[in-house]
Amino acid sequence: MDEMEKRLVACFSAVLPELGPEEIRRASATSLESWDSVTTVTLLAVVEEEFGITVDDVDPAKFDSFQNILAYLQQAVR
Amino acid sequence: MKLVEALGILEAVKRRNGAPLTCFLATGFNPLHLSAFLAAELGLLFADHKIEIQRGLYGDLVGNVSRLEKADAQVGVVLMEWADLDARLGIRSSAACSPAVCADIIATVRTRALRVQKAIEEATTRMPVVVCFPTLPLPPISFFPGWQAGSLEIELNAIVHTMRSQVSQCAQVRIVSLQRIDLTCALEKRFDIESELLAGFPYRLEYASALANLLAQLTRKPTPKKGLITDLDDTLWRGLVGEVGTEGISWDLDHRSQMHAFYQRMLGALAAEGVLLGIASKNERTFVDSALARKDLALSSTAFFPIEVSWGPKSGAVSRILKTWNIGPDSVVFVDDSPLELAEVKASHPEIECLQFPTNNSAAIYDLALRLRDLFGKSALLEEDSIRAQSIRQSHVGANDYERTSGGRAHFLEHVEAQLNLNFTKMLLDPRALELVNKTNQFNLNGKRYTEVSWRNYFRNPESFLLVTSYTDKYGPLGKIAVIAGRQNGKKLNVDTWVMSCRAFSRRIEYMCLEQLFKKFDIDEIELDYMKTDRNSPLREFLSDVLGGDPWPGCTISRQLLESRSNALREPQEMTNG
Numbered sequence: 140m141d142e143m144e145k146r147l148v149a150c151f152s153a154v155l156p157e158l159g160p161e162e163i164r165r166a167s168a169t170s171l172e173s174w175d176s177v178t179t180v181t182l183l184a185v186v187e188e189e190f191g192i193t194v195d196d197v198d199p200a201k202f203d204s205f206q207n208i209l210a211y212l213q214q215a216v217r
Numbered sequence: 218m219k220l221v222e223a224l225g226i227l228e229a230v231k232r233r234n235g236a237p238l239t240c241f242l243a244t245g246f247n248p249l250h251l252s253a254f255l256a257a258e259l260g261l262l263f264a265d266h267k268i269e270i271q272r273g274l275y276g277d278l279v280g281n282v283s284r285l286e287k288a289d290a291q292v293g294v295v296l297m298e299w300a301d302l303d304a305r306l307g308i309r310s311s312a313a314c315s316p317a318v319c320a321d322i323i324a325t326v327r328t329r330a331l332r333v334q335k336a337i338e339e340a341t342t343r344m345p346v347v348v349c350f351p352t353l354p355l356p357p358i359s360f361f362p363g364w365q366a367g368s369l370e371i372e373l374n375a376i377v378h379t380m381r382s383q384v385s386q387c388a389q390v391r392i393v394s395l396q397r398i399d400l401t402c403a404l405e406k407r408f409d410i411e412s413e414l415l416a417g418f419p420y421r422l423e424y425a426s427a428l429a430n431l432l433a434q435l436t437r438k439p440t441p442k443k444g445l446i447t448d449l450d451d452t453l454w455r456g457l458v459g460e461v462g463t464e465g466i467s468w469d470l471d472h473r474s475q476m477h478a479f480y481q482r483m484l485g486a487l488a489a490e491g492v493l494l495g496i497a498s499k500n501e502r503t504f505v506d507s508a509l510a511r512k513d514l515a516l517s518s519t520a521f522f523p524i525e526v527s528w529g530p531k532s533g534a535v536s537r538i539l540k541t542w543n544i545g546p547d548s549v550v551f552v553d554d555s556p557l558e559l560a561e562v563k564a565s566h567p568e569i570e571c572l573q574f575p576t577n578n579s580a581a582i583y584d585l586a587l588r589l590r591d592l593f594g595k596s597a598l599l600e601e602d603s604i605r606a607q608s609i610r611q612s613h614v615g616a617n618d619y620e621r622t623s624g625g626r627a628h629f630l631e632h633v634e635a636q637l638n639l640n641f642t643k644m645l646l647d648p649r650a651l652e653l654v655n656k657t658n659q660f661n662l663n664g665k666r667y668t669e670v671s672w673r674n675y676f677r678n679p680e681s682f683l684l685v686t687s688y689t690d691k692y693g694p695l696g697k698i699a700v701i702a703g704r705q706n707g708k709k710l711n712v713d714t715w716v717m718s719c720r721a722f723s724r725r726i727e728y729m730c731l732e733q734l735f736k737k738f739d740i741d742e743i744e745l746d747y748m749k750t751d752r753n754s755p756l757r758e759f760l761s762d763v764l765g766g767d768p769w770p771g772c773t774i775s776r777q778l779l780e781s782r783s784n785a786l787r788e789p790q791e792m793t794n795g
Contacts, residue, residue, distance in 0.1 A: 153224040177249070180416045184250055185221050188422055195411065 143216065147209055150185045154178060167204030182208070190216055218426045220250055223257035230260035230268050238266035238668075240436065241290040245278030245301025247417035254429030255294070262433055275417060278302070279332045285340035291670040292436045293346040295337060296428075298353050298419060299373070302326045302333075306356060306373075308413055314358045319369045326373055330380045341389040345669050347435040348384055349393040349428070350377050353408050353419060389669065391435040391596060393428075401427045437668070438648075440656060442570065442592045443544050443605075444493035445484065446535055448553035449505060452574040453481060453496075458504045466508060468515065476582040478515050480574070483586050485516030491602025492593050493542050493609065496524040497534035497551070497562075522610050531558050532565035539566075542609060543719040545658065545752070550592055552585075599649050601696035608695050608720055635724065638687040639733050643676050649697045650685050657716035659755045660727070663748035665714055675713075680704045682738070686730055688721055695720055699730055708741040710734055715745070719755070727759050728783050735776050742775045 151163040155173065158166060168174045179202050183194055186208065192215055194202075201211045240259060242248050248255075252270050259268045271290055273281025278301035285293045300307025303325045305318065312318070340346050361367030384390050402424045413419040420428065450457045455474035456466040468477035488494050498505060505526045509518035523541045525534035531553070539546060547568035553559050554574040563571045570592060575581035595602075644650060655666050667675065675681060686699040698721035703712035712734075717727060734743060747768045749757065760768035763782050 150221065153221040153228075156224075156228045180249065180412075180418075181220070181224075181253075184412075184422055185224070188219055189221060193411075 143212055144209060146189055147186070147205070147212065150182065150189050151205060154181050154185055164205055167206075169203070179203070186212070192216065218254060218257065218430070220253065220422055220426075223250075223253045223426070226257040226260050227253060227268075230256065233265070233267045235265040235267055237269055238263050238292075239269045239271060239288075239290040241271045241273075241285050241288040241293045243273050243278070243281035243285055243293065243295045244297065245276055245281070246298060246413075246419055247275050248272055248296070249416055249418035250422060251296075251418070251420060251425045251429055254426050255432055258429045258433035259436065262437060276304070279329055279336065282333050282336040282340065285336065285346065286343060288344075291344060291668055293340050293344050294349075294432050294436070295333070295346060296349045296432070297333065297351060299351050299355055300419075302329050302351075305358070307419075308356060308410060309417070316360060319359055323369065323372045323376070327376050330376050334380045334383055337384050337390065338387055341387045343670075345389045345391065345436070346387075347391050347393065347432055348381075349432065350381050350395070352395065352398055352428070354404055393431050393435060397431060398428070401431070438596060438652070438655070439594060441595045442492070442550050443548040444495060444538075444542050445487060445550045445552065445589070445593070446495045446497050446538055447484065447551075448531075448555070448558065448574065449496060449498040449500060449508070451554040451576045452552060453477060453484075454508065455576070458508045459500055463504065463507045463511065469513075473579075476575075476579045479582055479586070481515035483589060485520065487589065487593055488516065488520040490593070490595070490598055491605045493544075493605065494521045495538040495542070496521050496526070497531045497538065497553075498524075498526050499528055499531070500526050502526045530561060530565075532562050535562050535566055535569070543722070550589070597648055599652070599696075601649055604694050604696055605720075608693050634691040636689050637726065637729055638689075639730075639737075640685045640687070641682060641737060643681075643683045644685060647685065647697075650683070650700050653697065653700045653716050653718060654702075654714055657718060658750070658752040659719050660715075660717040660722065660759070661750065661753045661756055662712065662715040663746055664750040664753065665746075665748075667714075675702065678704060680706065682710075684730065684734065686717075686726065688724070688726060690724075699726060701730060701734070705738055705740070708739075710738055710740045710743045711746065712743055713746045715756075722755060728779070731774065731779050732783065735779065740776070742773050744771055744773045746770070747772055 148160050148163050151158065151166060152160075155163070155166065155171070155178065157173070166174065168179065183202060186192075187194055190212060192212075194215075201207050238259060240255065242252055242255060244251075252272060256268045256270045259266075271288060273284055278297055282295055285295070298307075300309070303322050304310045305312045305314075305322055306326075337346055337348060355370055355373065357363060359367040359369040361370075381392060385392055406421060407424040408419060409421040412421075447453055450459075450466075454466040454468050454477050455472060458466050467474040468481060469475060484494055496505075505524065509521070509524075523538055525537055527534060535546075535549075535551060539549065542549075545568065546566040550570045550572060551559065551562050552572050552574050553562070554576045556573060559571040559573055562569060572585060572588060575585060651667060651669065651672050654672075658664070676683060681702065681704050684699075684701040685697055686701075687697045688695045688699075695718070699717040700714065701712055702714040703710055731743065734740070745760070745768070747756075747760065747770055757768060760772065763774055763779065764772060
């Protein structure tokens with residue numbers, strides 16, 4: 140797990156504290172009942188804060204799973 | 218605080234077992250992250266409580282504020298932005314703009330402001346309410362250029378100013394200072410347009426965090442510091458009086474030492490508000506007396522008591538001042554220009570707030586003044602504040618008289634012309650009674666604290682009683698100095714709370730209070746909800762004296778026991794109300 144992934148796991152852990160690290164990596168809006176629109180907005184805010192980025196083209200599809208957000212970050216931050 | 222930190226604190230707060238503290242957050246917008254920040258800040262402030270934030274409906278500020286009155290909450294927070302008073306003042310609105318629309322907006326805001334004001338006033342009959350008026354910029358919808366204040370802006374601000382002024386008259390309302398918000402976060406760093414459009418949450422995270430911190434601070438009454446001990450040379454004035462003489466020291470524009478006059482004025486204002494002022498100076502007493510006698514000093518030298526001047530360590534002087542004031546070091550601020558002196562005092566009294574006077578940095582004096590204002594700030598000035606310093610000075614005179622009097626303490630007390638005023642009416646909005654309960658540490662039955670709401674709830678029990686005692690003698694009034702709260706249960710009284718100001722020690726007032734309880738309620742015994750705390754040894758010693766041994770939780774004092782212990786007393790003249 141690289142540094143970026145670790146930091147993203149920490150973000151998820153703050154917003155979805157009931158999940159363990161492995162569950163977080165598999166987490167998505169469709170697989171988790173507790174992941175609602177507020178979760179997406181909160182995740183977005185926490186990720187922006189953690190990585191110092193501004194997500195200006197908000198495409199919900201990019202923020203509906205851990206893996207999608209990780210992929211977005213890998214593109215946006217590097 | 219970062220959002221991720223706030224969420225972490227919330228998780229920890231959820232696992233607490235303490236009593237719930239419920240806050241109703243009434244906004245028109247979606248409070249989203251503000252709610253998380255506020256819960257986290259409250260979680261830090263109320264370390265023993267589980268925190269719950271209740272929220273209203275999106276887009277219904279007036280309705281949400283109206284819901285406050287019936288909400289099952291201990292505190293209310295009302296936060297409004299312009300769009301909550303009229304949606305056309307928000308960026309989400311797609312309504313057309315025109316001069317005619319602007320006139321209609323003013324009329325709508327006026328009507329809604331009145332309804333919000335009325336709802337806040339009604340809510341304050343049940344709970345304290347923290348209010349924050351609009352903090353975001355108005356949208357550029359009027360025809361004026363941005364650099365000119367137009368009629369829309371002026372009218373809307375006038376409406377809100379009127380509402381703020383009216384609401385501030387309510388006893389239980391605390392209004393967030395817009396000046397402090399301006400100092401904390403610049404206007405351009407507050408509004409998050411993306412977030413407003415995406416989620417209906419208008420604040421940037423940094424601003425939401427700062428705002429939540431201010432809101433949380435206002436949810437509970439501050440515990441202000443009680444006393445300030447100041448150095449003299451290069452602090453109260455510029456220069457070393459022992460070297461340059463009385464006329465050589467300065468605090469004026471000519472000598473570029475005006476900052477010391479500003480500091481003197483600040484101390485004068487604090488003294489007028491009831492803050493105790495003392496002096497700890499390494500000097501010769503004659504120099505100090507003559508410097509303090511200068512007519513152009515910006516505060517009266519009589520504001521200082523005691524004045525400790527010696528060449529010994531300042532920590533010793535501070536100890537003596539604390540003893541005279543009879544207050545703990547955690548209630549005191551020490552100001553000195555020397556980092557060494559500050560460190561020496563801090564080492565001996567770690568709980569004292571030590572502040573460096575910025576002798577060579579005029580600009581920093583303003584920061585010092587702001588800090589002092591925060592440390593000593595209070596929501597209201599009480600009668601007791603105005604007599605505190607005088608009563609300590611008079612107590613000192615009394616102590617000297619006692620030392621000169623033969624015949625012992627009882628004989629001395631017989632001649633001080635003591636008058637005790639015992640009031641049994643339930644003055645629940647009397648801030649002094651609750652202040653005493655929440656500030657007193659030494660003569661405190663169990664250290665139990667109350668919020669305004671829990672205090673009111675306690676007295677909903679028809680068997681409950683409240684005794685507030687005031688005291689005066691020939692040395693001057695002490696004001697309200699003791700509070701007893703409890704419940705009557707047949708021929709027994711259960712006392713749940715009993716506090717007495719340290720200024721009232723050694724006057725046998727505690728005995729007299731118990732005697733009055735027996736007399737008033739015609740009871741056989743009093744059961745005390747005693748609990749040992751780190752600091753209530755004076756109360757413990759009193760109970761040991763009465764009980765003939767260490768007190769225990771639920772200890773009982775019978776009428777006979779008290780009478781046998783009180784025989785040596787001479788009853789002063791009394792006046793009983795209620």
